[in-house]
Amino acid sequence: MEQNAETRRMLPDSEAQPKRKEDRPLKVVPPKKQKSKHRVVRGLIYASLVILAIICFIPFLMMIINATRTNGEVISGFTLIPGNALLDNYATLSEYINIWTGFKNSLIISVSVTVLSGYFSALTAYGFTFYNFKGKNAMFIFMLVMMMVPAQLGLIGFYEISKTLGILDTFIPLIVPAIATPFTVFFIRQYTQATLHISLIEAARIDGASELRIFHTIALPMMMPAIATMSIFTFIGSWNNYLMPLVLLFSPEKYTLPVLMGFLKGSQVAENLGALYLGIAISVVPIMIAFLFLSKYIVSSISAGAVKE
C-alpha cells in the first residue's frame, strides 16, 4: 500500500527519467548506483541480441566462405579467411547443372504467379465488395471455408487433373491456379471495404465509365497497398515452393531453384563440398540482397497480415 502511494507520487516525472524497479523502495537506492546497474543489464541484453543475430547469420557466412574454398580445405576445418577456389568450384558446378536455368524458371513462375494472383484477387475482391448478386454471401463463406483446407489434401487429385489436361511437366499447373488465391481475396476485400467508398464508384458511373474501366482506373490503384502487401508473401511462397514443382516437373531443364537444390544433393556435385556450397550460395545470395533493400517493407507487411485479421 505504502509503495503504491509512493509510486503514485513519483508518477508526474516518471516519464522524464528512466523508470525505476518498482519493487524496491525508491529512497533507499541512490540514483547513481541504479543507473549503472541499469547500464549493465542493458549491456548484457544487447550482447545476447548481437549473439542471436550472429547465430542467424553465421550459417550464411560459413556458406559464402566455404564456396570459395576447395573440397580439401572445406574438409580440413573452418576458418573465416576466404579461399581462392571460387572459379574452380563454379566450373565444377556448371559441369553438372545449370543453376541459372533454375533461376530463370523460378523467376518466370514466381513473377507470373504474383502478377496473376494480385490482379485476379483484386478483381474478385472488387466483385464481392461492390455488387449485390444472388448467392454472394454463400460463395464468400464457401471460399473462406475452403481456405482452411491444406493444399496437400488435393495434391493427388491436382496431379491427376494436370495429367488429364496434359499439362504435366509444364509451368501451367504452377502458374494458372494463382488466379484463385482465397486468402489474398479475403485480405484485399477487407482492405477495400475500409478504404474505398461506393460513392467514388457511383460518381464514375454517372460520368459514363464502364464497370471494368472503373475497376482499372479507380479501384485498382487504390487497392495497390493491399495488393503489394500480399504480393510479397505470394512471391516468397512461390519462390520457395518445393512440393508442387517436385511433383509436377520431370525435365531437369524445367526445374525450379528449390527442386534443383534437392537434385544437387543426390548428384556428383555433392562430392565436392566447395562446389556444393557455391550452388547453395547462388540460390541464397540474391534473396539476401533483395531483403537488404526490402526488409523494412517486408517486416511491416508481416505485421499487417497478422494484425488486420
Next chain:
Amino acid sequence: MKKLDRYGYLFIAPFWVVFLTFSIYPVFLTLYYSFTNYTGSPGEEIVGFANYTRLLTDTYFIEAFFNTIKIWGVNFALQMGMALLLALLFSDLRLKLKGLNFFRSFFYLPNLITISSVALLFGILLDWQHGSLNMVLMKIGLISNPIDWLAEPVTAQLSVSLILTWMWFGHSFIIVMAGVSGISTDYFEAAHIDGANRWQMFTKVTLPLLKPILLYIMITSLIGGLQLFDLPMLITDGIGSPDGSLNTMVLYLYNQAFKYNNYGYASAVAYGLFLITLIFSAIVFKGMFRNERATQKKGA
C-alpha cells in the same frame, strides 16, 4: 442498379473457374481415390473403407504422426518462448532498447531462404566428419569427439526442430511485436501505478491482450507444422532416416503416392492428415476460449 449487380458475376467468374478446377475438384477427386486401389493407371476398383482401416493400423503413419508432433512441438515452444521474450525486451518502457529494425531484419533473415537450400546447407554443416558445426564445437572445446547429429533419431529430430526454430522465431517475433505495440501504453501505466512488477504485467496485461495474435500464430504454425515436409525429406535420405525418425505425415504421403504409386492409399493419408489438422485446430480454439471464460469468471 439491379442491372449493374449482374456485373458481379463477371468479376468473380475467373476466380471461380480456376478455383473449381484446380482446388475444389482435386479435393473431391482425392476423396474418391481414397476409397479405391488406384495406382496411377486407369481401372481402379472401389475398396470401401479398406484404405482407412489400413491407415488406423499403419505403424509407419502413426509413427509419422508422433514424429511430426514432436518436431513441431519442440520447435513451437522454443520459437514462441524466444519471440515473447524478445518482444518483452523491446517493448519494455524502462529498457528503451534501440535497433529494433536492425535486429528484426537479422532475426527474420533465415525465414526468407528457400527451405531446400536450408536443408542442404545444414545437411553439410551438420555432417559428422566434415561438418563445420562439429569443427567449431571441437575448436571451442565443447565436445571432444564429433557428434553424428543426423544418425541418431533423437539428435536428428532435435536438429530439425532447432533448424525450424532458427527459421521461424524471427517471423513470430515480428508478429508478436506488432501485437505488443498495438497495446495502449495506458494499460501498462495503469498496472505500473497499481504496483505490478514485470512478471505480473506480462501475465496479467500483455498475455491476455495478445491472445488473438497468439492464437493466429499458433494456428498458422500448427497447420504449417503438420505439413512439415521439405526439411526432413532433404536433410537425410528422403524416406525419413535415421530409423524413420524424420518420417513426417506429408513425407509419407508423398512417398506413398509418387514413389510407390499407391495413389489410393496416399489419398486416405491426405484425408487422415486433414482430419488431424481439424481436430488439433479445434482443440487450440477451444483451449483458448475456455481460458478466456475462466479469467472472466475470476475477474467477476
